[in-house]
Amino acid sequence: MASTDTGVDTEKDGSTAAEQNRDAYGLVGLEAGLDALDSVQSGRTQLRETLIRKVLPPVTAVALVLIVWQLLVWANVAPDYKLPAPSDVWGEVSDARVQGTLLDYIWTSVSRGLLGFLLALAVGTPLGLLVARVAFVRAAIGPILSGLQSLPSVAWVPPAVIWLGLNDKMMYAVILLGAVPSIANGLVAGIDQIPPLFLRAGRTMGATGLRGAWHIVMPGALPGYLAGLKQGWAFSWRSLMAAEIIASSPDLGVGMGQLLENERNNSSMPQVFLAIFLILLVGIAIDLLIFSPLKRWVLRSRGLLATR
């Protein structure tokens, strides 16, 4: 039989008496039943479970690293000007906090990094949209954009210094050159992964051109775009640190990269460790506070987040 419907007994209560009102009432009840049976139940995880599943493992890992570090110090594997004890590094933290300079270092770098990242966002987003949607542009600069991603942005520091001088402009230029390709490529990848069905549906609804880009393409590409932003931030931060380490000048405020370089010159290993930890911590913090929640929110609202 061509029909696939035969042999299925649908449960219509009282179908014998329902000859005259076979539609309305029975259908409502039937639909309500089907809806209740088929609907997806989604709940949030408990706080305690979150602590055990998400917080405990990384805390354990950090504790283990500290223990191994301390053991190495006790075992005297290296002289203390090469390997300071964890307590020495912690001592530098409290010193710098007492002097009130720690937050200054952090703020100088973070404000530079975030502003540079926002600039990269403003440049990379339209660029990615153009590359993804205009065949000629994609053929022309798509490969270059992908290639630029693998070029270490430190390479841009020397020419940027020559072109722009030792100032904040140079820092922003290096951040842009590092982050724009990641953001644009992330958006291109996100757009390429939109199911063609959504684009067809959008077109039949009259969403073409800029309206299509705003209502269909951008929201459809959001997961890939966010991945690009996350990578873009990582590249911004790395580029900035490279720029700060290489290009130090009294005119520039002391950021974390300069801190690292200055303390290397002072041969103060605890301070060097401190600077490295701070750079790492800021990178992790921005990711945890901004990008991870954004990503989880996007995936959760689309039902793409596996609960287990």
Add this chain to the structure above:
Amino acid sequence: MATTIAKAAEDATAVTYAARVEHVSKSFPAPGTPGGRQRVLDDIRLDVAPGEFVTLLGASGCGKSTLLNLVAALDQPSTGTIATDGRPALMFQEHALFPWLTAGKNIELALKLSGAAKPERRAEAERLLELVRLQDAHRKRVHELSGGMRQRVALARAPAQDSRLLLMDEPFAALDAITRDVLHDELTRIWSETGLSVLFVTHNVRETVRLAQRVVLLSSRPGRIAREWTVGIPQPRRIEDSAVAEVSVEITEELRGEIRRHGQH
């Protein structure tokens, strides 16, 4: 017996139409033979009257989805012309609701794109959700809805596009039989309540007879209109009605005949 099976007489006097397909052919580049063209549709002539429910029936590869895409203006015919009364709404086998919007916002987006003013949109979306009996689903995300509920929201989105013609490409093929049965009832009800014209593509003969006023059978490779039937069984019909079964038997025989012809050469 109210059943009438007859070749539909061509209605030459009709001046209004929801869709008019005239001498349409469509060819695609044939794979394997360079420069060769494969003709998918051949000289299709089809009118859908305002408020009419027409199904396109055919085996796989008969070009029925291609024809629907042409009517939806997602593709251009190689020869011939297609005219529709306004921009048709299109419903797919997959629901095609946007997962980044709630059920209500999906409908509101369709309203917005068809030019509805902001204050009306919310109320109109609620009215349309009520039409498919999903008034409580306004704030639900697409993934929180069952397959049947998603297709009902998609069904409610179609009138929001301000079109008089609803094109449906096997919209219920991926649903289980019970849900499909319910959606047949819903579609029939909404069709009679809204006065939309429907052009419905399927390979399911029973579904065709359950829904259609007029059945158009397409032959395969190239797709040509092989035969038409007018189904006179009064609505509401049931898929298990004996009258539906009877008509289905005849149409199935014809469909099988069309398919057999391909095995002979």
